[in-house]
Amino acid sequence: MTDLASPAGTASTPAISRPGLLFAALGFVGLVVPLVQFKANRIVLGEGVLLPGALGAAGWLLAAAFAVGLLAGISARLDYRLRLLIGCAGVVAALLALGATAQALTPPDNNMARVAPATGFWLLMLAFALMATDALSRMHLSLAQRWLMLAGAGVVIGAILWSGWLDGVSVMREYAARKDLFWREAWRHLILAFGSLGAALVVGLPIGIGIYQSPRLRRPVLGVLNILQTIPSLALFGIMIPIFGWIAANVPGAASAGIAGIGIFPALVALFLYSLLPVVSNTLVGLNGVSPAARDAAFGLGMTEAQVLRGVLLPLALPVIIAAVRIVLVQNIGLAVIAGLIGGGGFGTFVFQGLNQTAMDLVLLGALPTIALALIAGIALDLLVEALDRHKPERTEA
Amino acid sequence: MIARLLLGLAALFLVAFLLSPDSFAWLFRPLTSNNAPAIYTQTSLLSLTLSHLGLVALAVIASTIVAVGLGILVTRPAGREFLPLARTITSVGQTFPPVAVLALAVPVMGFGAGPTLVALFLYGLLPIFENTLTGLTSQPPDVTEAARGMGLTRRQRLWQVELPLALPLILAGIRLSAVISLATATIGSTVAAKTLGEVIIAGLLSSNTAFVAQGGLVVGLLAILIYEGFQALESRGARRMGTAGR
Incomplete structure (x- = not known):
């Protein structure tokens, strides 16, 4: 200033x-x-x-x-x-x-x-x-x-x-010694971070819109998501393993659909659960922040409920929703490291392998790319949010 | 009301379980297979919990003192020069994954409680510092103006007006930092700190779901109780400020 x-x-x-x-x-x-x-x-x-x-x-x-x-x-x-x-x-x-x-x-x-x-x-x-x-x-x-x-x-x-x-x-x-593995784990890490983000958007946006339209559901939904967010990551990751192991073993068709208690799946679901709260609550905040005048004007033009939502409300709420994407992405890139501890892959594999062997260079090989990835994602999305905000000077923040 | 009742029950259950884990063995028995033990006994759950909480408390107290101190410093005339830098560092610093900070502390500190404490402290600084900054820089101008008009000195303004007004936000920062620390301390057991993560990791290594579940349950309940406790404090502080301001 x-x-x-x-x-x-x-x-x-x-x-x-x-x-x-x-x-x-x-x-x-x-x-x-x-x-x-x-x-x-x-x-x-x-x-x-x-x-x-x-x-x-x-x-x-x-x-x-x-x-x-x-x-x-x-x-x-x-x-x-x-x-x-x-x-x-x-x-x-x-x-x-x-x-x-x-x-x-x-x-x-x-x-x-x-x-x-x-x-x-x-x-x-x-x-x-x-x-x-x-x-x-x-x-x-x-x-x-x-x-x-x-x-x-x-x-x-x-x-x-x-x-x-x-x-x-x-x-x-260390990198030269495991070049192929490094890129495979890098890919895994990206799948973990972006896959869970994508799933959270697909599920979270409708939930956010739903609780915007029926305010009575807001408290219970946000309360449950808040509690999920509070559970420490290692605990949530750990609990996912037996749950999905059980589902894979007992629900017919689950195993063939790719559900398993080991590997990437439990980690992906745990990250997805962590991502829901920011997506849902920011969708709600973004929709609530749209000025009633804009909404009424759209209805006055004879638009249907769905058209108002798609054409007016969501575009105006977009900067706040992208802000949620930033929170989720940075958080998931960091949390995905813990997947390495439960066999979910990603850069965490190197971090925990290195800690076990007291080979600090290996720890760095896992930690430095994670930090770089989180930094780039954070800065790039900050810039994106700012660009979107600038396009809509009439928006008022709550 | 129902929420408060549930929280009370959760706290009661937690205390009972920690004091006498064996009486809850029936609860975890269905999760075991091949006659594996249902309750983690290598180290008592109570002592693990206490050392876990001790680590978190120590780190959060240290980060609170340093972060609030720095927050006050950069909002005084003498430290204003550092304000833009401080803002950037906090926003960039919070993108650093806590686990990576923990892992990077190991080469410097070796294994044990040390690196965990350092990582918790460093990572805990940022949310508290950011909230202290926001709290101290976004005060209603008429209030600060009135304080100045009353003839309060700078120090009096800080202690009697600015800090109390910023308190709810600072508490929110401490809550955030405590919850993150609680989670990161769990991972601290991979670098040989004595925390509840030990139970979860033991469960993962021996595929004993009961261990994973009880470790996760205790940490999860602790996190929720701490979170709710701080939130109650915050709203009480905010209410008091609200009535005091009017």
Whole structure:
């Protein structure tokens, strides 16, 4: 909104950006603690290696460049665009530095040794990512510009991964060892997240419309869904297994219809149940938010109940419904990890396998794509909601 | 009324079951096969529940203190510079899956209660912080104006006007964070924290549905009771503010 730069207390030190100071502090700690961990194999504890320790003179140079970028961020006079540029460049440079140290530290004929990102790397990433985020949150970019930023970030990170520069890093080594499995589980994860979302929309939208039309049903329906949402995920996932196992064994035709107590099915149903509440309640909120004037006008035009619903109410409620899609999708991408624990597949398979073997690189192989997926889904749908909201300036939020 | 009665019965059942699980064995017997035990006895359910609740309480108290503190900080003149950043971090941070946060805490903390506590704390911060921010920044201007007009100092305004007004929202944040923590703590047993997840996972590993059901039942009931308890507190707080404001 308005820039409340320094109405009172901060007037004495206008030259220093306090957030910049925080980022610099984080980044400098990142520079003096080990950037990577060198491990003789994937399970043992490693020893930390600093940037200069791995790359020699080039490492010193790179560390100096990081330091200059961080120091530049402290100045409050720095333009936001420049700040954003430094932040993005810092993130990319940290990724490239990680790849370079991995290449330099891994002996050429050694398949066992691992170079894993350590605290230093994560802190550098955090410092520069925060710097970029801070700049972005003050720049008031247009929607199109923000879509471009999202796409650009995806392309750059994708290109770095695809180029093979990071192939020496432990996580990518784990990936290389199980490439096919990784993509199969990725696909599974997407099916879990999107499949349950789709089912929730198919079932939840009619329920939402139904309780909009008959208010007496609102309390009981929302109450039941609320309780479902409150049940901890592991419990719900666990309870689905025996229920569907029993159905598959005792209901004729169920097993041949694909219902089973093991595999993806119980996980899918559990996620579906979690998704219902946001879809139903947001449909209701969205429909309730439509101004009575618009509704009456539509009826006045001689439209039937169904036509009003399809032509007026639902389109006007759409932004709120898409907001539900965002909540559900982000939530399900995260919860789908737990499917890995009950044999439902997805990235959780790697997370829990890694935890069992105390192979942290494997945990990362499951956790990082999940986080990336949730982030992309969250940001993209936020932008979509905003775009839809902007199309309908006359809508009033409750 | 009926809802309150049901909640009371649920609480009663929970306490009875935890104090004497064996007297409920008949309830879970039909879920077992091959003469498997109907009640989890490796560790007493009561001690698991207490340690589960302890973890959640510790984490939620810590996140409440830090999150409300930070929320106050970034809404004061001295911290305003951090406000846009803080907003972005909370909205982005909440897209991070709790399970991933838990898994990522393990390399740093090792196995045990530590990573679970850290993950619960970190993840619990966000809803509380977000709600504190909303509560402190969306106050009716005439009320703050009146407080200023009465000659209250900044500190007095914060303690006597702004925080009480924001309280229902802050409580809603704590409720959200407590419910999420309760669920995440269940998964904490995969990294060797002593929680009720142990019962569910033992059931999954030995295909003993009775274990899964009783673990799920206890966690589910706890979650619902905590949720409803906080909601009652919130509406009481909101009612008080409503009458006090008028």
